[in-house]
Amino acid sequence: MIKVLSHLLLRRCLQAVLVALLVSTVSFFLMHSLSGDLAFRIAAGRYGYDMVTAAAAEAVRVELGLDRPLLQGLILWWQQLLQFDLGDSYLSSAPVIEEIREQFGHTLQLALSALVLSVVIALPIGLIAGLNPHGWLDRVSLTLSIILRAFPPFLLGILLILLLSSKLGITNAANASHEHGGLFLPALTLALSLAAVSSRVARDAMVEVRRSAYFNFARTKGLSDLLALLRHGIRNAAVPVIAYLGVQLVFLMEGVIIIESLFAWPGIGHALAHAVFGRDIPMIQGTAIVMGLLFVLCNTLVDIACMLADPRQRYLASRRADA
Amino acid sequence: MSAWWQQLPLARRSGAVLLVLILVAALLAPSLAPDAVSQDLERVLLAPSLEQPLGTDHLGRNMLARLTHALQLSFSLALLSVISAAIIGISLGLLAAWRGGVIEAVLTSIADAVMTLPVLLVVLLFSAFAQGEFWSLYIGLSFALWVEYFRVSRATIKATLVSAPVESARMLGFGNFYLLRRHLLPELAPVVGTLMLFGISTAILALAALGFVGVGLRPPTPELGVMMIELFPYYEEAPWLIASPVVTLGLIMLALALLGGRKEMP
Numbered sequence: 001m002i003k004v005l006s007h008l009l010l011r012r013c014l015q016a017v018l019v020a021l022l023v024s025t026v027s028f029f030l031m032h033s034l035s036g037d038l039a040f041r042i043a044a045g046r047y048g049y050d051m052v053t054a055a056a057a058e059a060v061r062v063e064l065g066l067d068r069p070l071l072q073g074l075i076l077w078w079q080q081l082l083q084f085d086l087g088d089s090y091l092s093s094a095p096v097i098e099e100i101r102e103q104f105g106h107t108l109q110l111a112l113s114a115l116v117l118s119v120v121i122a123l124p125i126g127l128i129a130g131l132n133p134h135g136w137l138d139r140v141s142l143t144l145s146i147i148l149r150a151f152p153p154f155l156l157g158i159l160l161i162l163l164l165s166s167k168l169g170i171t172n173a174a175n176a177s178h179e180h181g182g183l184f185l186p187a188l189t190l191a192l193s194l195a196a197v198s199s200r201v202a203r204d205a206m207v208e209v210r211r212s213a214y215f216n217f218a219r220t221k222g223l224s225d226l227l228a229l230l231r232h233g234i235r236n237a238a239v240p241v242i243a244y245l246g247v248q249l250v251f252l253m254e255g256v257i258i259i260e261s262l263f264a265w266p267g268i269g270h271a272l273a274h275a276v277f278g279r280d281i282p283m284i285q286g287t288a289i290v291m292g293l294l295f296v297l298c299n300t301l302v303d304i305a306c307m308l309a310d311p312r313q314r315y316l317a318s319r320r321a322d323a
Numbered sequence: 324m325s326a327w328w329q330q331l332p333l334a335r336r337s338g339a340v341l342l343v344l345i346l347v348a349a350l351l352a353p354s355l356a357p358d359a360v361s362q363d364l365e366r367v368l369l370a371p372s373l374e375q376p377l378g379t380d381h382l383g384r385n386m387l388a389r390l391t392h393a394l395q396l397s398f399s400l401a402l403l404s405v406i407s408a409a410i411i412g413i414s415l416g417l418l419a420a421w422r423g424g425v426i427e428a429v430l431t432s433i434a435d436a437v438m439t440l441p442v443l444l445v446v447l448l449f450s451a452f453a454q455g456e457f458w459s460l461y462i463g464l465s466f467a468l469w470v471e472y473f474r475v476s477r478a479t480i481k482a483t484l485v486s487a488p489v490e491s492a493r494m495l496g497f498g499n500f501y502l503l504r505r506h507l508l509p510e511l512a513p514v515v516g517t518l519m520l521f522g523i524s525t526a527i528l529a530l531a532a533l534g535f536v537g538v539g540l541r542p543p544t545p546e547l548g549v550m551m552i553e554l555f556p557y558y559e560e561a562p563w564l565i566a567s568p569v570v571t572l573g574l575i576m577l578a579l580a581l582l583g584g585r586k587e588m589p
Contacts, residue, residue, distance in 0.1 A: 018436035026448050033452055150577035152528050154535060155569055158551065162558055162565070254441040261536045272444075276451040276538045288448055292440050299439075 012300045019292040027285035028077045087282035096286035107267035114190035122195035130206025148196035153255040157189040157262045186263040190255050201244045205237040249298040338581025349394035389545040401526035404464035405519050412472025420480035434470040442467040446529050455541035464526050483510050524579040547572050
């Protein structure tokens with residue numbers, strides 16, 4: 001078990017380093033493609049536009065290695081990254097790490113609420129639909145799921161704003177970030193998109209479980225439907241749903257970029273879009289790296305969760321580690 | 324042909340019909356309503372009528388013309404990036420599978436890292452190179468999408484290269500080009516087709532999403548996402564205006580999803 005875990009962690013760590021290097025390399029070339037003298041821009045960001053002198057710009061140039069050839073500059077840039085130095089924002093001149101720490105909490109809050117809300121919506125619908133395949137609930141939820149899936153999260157967000165906020169006056173999209181209760185609409189948007197698929201996964205898993213020999217055996221030996229479900233059904237039906245969380249996390253991460261901008265939620269996705277708009281390269285690099293790493297972390301957690309829930313995968317993984 | 328059509332599941336057939344309708348609209352309508360840019364401030368926010376089938380927007384521009392121009396733009400950019408991504412991905416996959424060794428290791432780890440990042444994040448990164456420009460979005464999309472073709476083609480080609488037919492073709496003295504044309508590419512074709520459908524929908528969606536957030540193409544370019552954000556403030560006075568790009572994008576996604584034939588759909 002330990003061996004399997006360490007093998008998995010090692011592979012994922014390597015992936016994390018690669019992702020960070022990739023994003024940082026793209027950011028480096030991005031920085032060099034900006035028009036105008038970069039040193040002046042950074043100096044202006046640091047000291048204010050009135051205080052910039054040629055000497056200050058020169059000091060920045062030497063300090064950041066902008067006077068060196070491209071390859072040397074790139075290596076210096078990587079070194080800074082490996083020392084966990086993400087630099088200062090060009091726009092606010094606050095350290096990127098600080099800004100991200102603040103935004104990250106908001107994003108986490110949004111993502112977790114969406115995830116929980118989606119499970120609350122999807123699991124009951126999926127399981128009950130699975131109890132009676134091709135019944136009316138199954139058909140209705142299938143149709144809804146197809147329609148919802150055709151609408152990507154940001155379209156769904158617009159529709160929800162149009163339907164809910166103008167009619168019910170729940171939240172105004174523009175000032176959502178400053179009001180309490182502004183979390184509801186963005187979380188609901190993401191949750192509905194997630195639930196559209198996960199309810200079907202839960203339904204299929206349920207159908208599969210009820211068809212299986214072990215479930216029939218449990219019924220035959222005299223357990224009631226409910227007991228058989230609780231003791232033998234739920235855990236088995238959970239494996240695909242947990243595994244599917246991994247795929248959903250990609251989706252959530254993409255959704256967060258757009259949904260946060262749409263609802264002005266002050267999270268990391270909003271910050272990234274904002275940084276791209278303002279060409280704030282340290283912020284672009286910082287937010288993109290954090291999102292990439294978060295993604296690797298989520299995948300790792302899903303792998304581990306799957307291994308814990310399903311002994312067969314543990315066995316397979318240990319054989320792979322031995323090979 | 325008709326037997327083959329009958330054989331397809333209903334979902335795929337309806338997806339194909341829907342997609343063809345959208346494409347026909349995108350190709351034909353601009354000749355009927357060619358003017359997507361000129362403004363008429365006397366006639367803003369008009370309701371749909373015979374003369375203006377989808378009404379006019381907040382600057383009095385013809386919505387039908389804008390919508391169909393936007394469709395053309397979305398589809399051509401998506402198609403262009405998907406085709407480039409497929410060509411690059413398959414060639415690199417071929418190289419990796421054929422050569423192996425260091426080349427394969429390097430390519431696989433790069434692909435792994437790109438694969439880890441969400442498509443939208445990659446496109447966003449590249450769009451920062453030249454905001455509002457066509458080419459930065461195109462490069463970003465191609466860079467985000469090539470990895471799928473790389474992974475699939477590397478795996479398929481590796482398996483095919485050691486198969487009995489290829490081995491016997493080699494023994495018979497056929498060259499590499501023959502192997503590629505008769506054995507490797509036919510193996511790849513069906514998988515690549517499906518991947519391209521998904522790629523097109525990803526690309527169209529990413530384009531609209533970036534336009535909507537304000538980091539993609541810019542006004543006055545007629546583009547679905549840009550139109551949505553432009554028309555968003557008028558949703559109380561003229562809800563039909565914002566409805567048309569939203570519904571159109573929804574229909575494109577639906578058509579592509581149905582045509583791609585996801586497993587869960589009966």
